[in-house]
Amino acid sequence: MPALSAPVASKHDTRRDQLAESALTTLGQLGYAKTSLREIARHSPFTHGVVHYYFSDKEELITYCVRYYKRTCVTRYDEIVATSTSAAELQSRFAAKLAGTIRDEGPMHQLWYDLRNQSMFEPGLREVVLEIDGQLEAMIWRVLTRYAELAGRELALDSSTGYGMLDGLFAQTLLAWATGPAAARDDVLAVLTARVDALMPSLLR
Amino acid sequence: MPALSAPVASKHDTRRDQLAESALTTLGQLGYAKTSLREIARHSPFTHGVVHYYFSDKEELITYCVRYYKRTCVTRYDEIVATSTSAAELQSRFAAKLAGTIRDEGPMHQLWYDLRNQSMFEPGLREVVLEIDGQLEAMIWRVLTRYAELAGRELALDSSTGYGMLDGLFAQTLLAWATGPAAARDDVLAVLTARVDALMPSLLR
DNA sequence: ACAACGTTTGGACAACTGTCAAGACAGGTC
DNA sequence: GACCTGTCTTGACAGTTGTCCAAACGTTGT
Structure with missing residues (x-):
């Protein structure tokens, strides 16, 4: 053991998080298919042996990364939900934040x-992917239910449909943002914001 | 040259299509990350050397495959568009066909x-992906405009938004279909059909 | 029969992959 | 000082990858 018991997290866990962060930036840049354990190590302060010292498996590293990433992402809109005082404010702030998170965290x-x-081809990823997908859906649902509450109206769709639709618009914008010319990046984000802004009222009845 | 000029397509092109078909089934089963040229050859009547005889590059094979696949997929709903005689018929047939194509061509x-x-990480794929994405959007737009025409009303959204939303619902269902238990497959498809059926009227104004 | 040519095979190559293990380098304890 | 233990480096391994090439094959024309 490194000491008796570290203040908050053992050094072991700290290093795992550190490696997960290096792995996430690498994966975000190269994508799953082209990311190797050696490449991850190259993007970290360590050599490739360390990866296997802290993770038994490539699969274990990946799933750990996904869960690590989740911690910071599935509450992304909660502050907006908590502090918006009208449906109009919630709507416009949410629409803007959707675009903003592409700008700020696109590769992620x-x-x-x-x-x-990948989870459609690799059964080992399914559990963690479905877990996070459910949390993302719940995150969107919190936005929508609060939106209806502030508007004093009912939602015209269920949680799953709302998530599927908004996620489709989000993914579409992300694709255009990532593959389009750099000069058009601001434009596609503005289109997403306007689109969601226009769509949300029609989700109420 | 094999002959002077073959009846419809040269043997060279025939074999390219044949290899593309083997490649597509392999890619559909294993996914891009785990598909190698040797694996493609193993799923074909030939050995791995032939792939490089007909395609200079892995990238050329992949892009050829995508274009080959496109020929059969971007007109999938045109027959429904052409033969439906009422908005209600078009709507229900389209909703059913969306689910049907997941059932019949899921891996594709x-x-x-x-x-x-992948096109977000690999610039070489962007051109062909964006090309087909545009054709898919146009395909959906043909459905929606005809739907509005039959209903005698106006569409409440533009082409890109309609594609993004419906594609989101489609992708969501595909994920559940591919990763969920086999017993639930029919259910998720029925949910998609019902969902699109309920959604479409709200796209009109 | 021969030659020519398009096609196919199978093996070779270097580079890369995930995994593992032996050793070096700390820091602390006796 | 010696000793231990957790950490890290380095090199090795077997397997796979994309790519290339020399040889064999089969058909065609002469």
Whole structure:
């Protein structure tokens, strides 16, 4: 043991998080298919042996990364939900934040869709992907229910449908943002914001 | 040259199509990340050397495959558009066909989303992916405009938004279909049909 | 029969992959 | 000082990958 018991997290866990962070940036840049354990180590302060010292398996590293990433992402809109005082405010702030998170964390979202797709081919990823997908749906549902509450009306759709629709618009924008010319990036984000802004009222009845 | 000029397509092109078909089934089963040229050859009547005889590159094979696949997929709903005589008929047939194509061609759709995601990391795929994505959007737009025409009303959204929303619902269902238990497959498809059926009227104003 | 050519095979190559193990390097305890 | 123990480096392994190439094959024309 490194000491008796570390203040908050053992050094072991700290290093695992550190490696997970290096792995996430690598995966976000190269994608799942082209990311190797050696490449991850190259993007970290360590050599490739360390990866196997802290993770038994490539699969264990990946799933650990997904769960690590989740901690910071599935509550992304909760502050907006908590502090908005009108339906109009919630709507516009949510629409803006959707675009903002693409601008600020684009590669991480690219990675999410990549891993989500991989789960269709790799059974080992399914558990963690479905777990996070459910949390993302719940995150959107919190936005929508609060939105209806503030508007004093009822929602015209269920949780799953709302998540599927908004996620489709989000993924579409992310694709255009990631593959389009750099000069058009601001435009596609503005389109997403306007689109969600226009769509949300029609989700109420 | 094998002959002077073959009846319809040269043997060279025939073999390219044949290899593309083997490649597509392999890619649909294993996904982009785990598909190698040797694996493709193993799923074909030939050995791995032939692949490089007909395709200079792995990238050329993949892009050829995507275009080959496109020929059969971007007109999938045109027959429904052409023969439906009422908005209600078009709506229910379209909703049913969406689910039906997942049932019948699931792996091919998984592959499409896989390659679409890869294009965010691999610039070489962007051109062909964006080309087909545009054709898919146009395909959906033909459905929606005809739907509005039959209903005698106006559409409440533009082409891109309609495609993004419906594609989101489609991808969501595909994920559940591909990763969920076999016993639930019919259910998720029925949910998609019901969902699209309920959604479409709200796209009109 | 021969030659020519398009096609196919199978093996080779270097580079890379995940995995593992032996040793070096700490820091602390006796 | 010696000793231990957790950490890290380095090199090795077997397997796979994309790519290339020399040889064999089969058909065609002469």
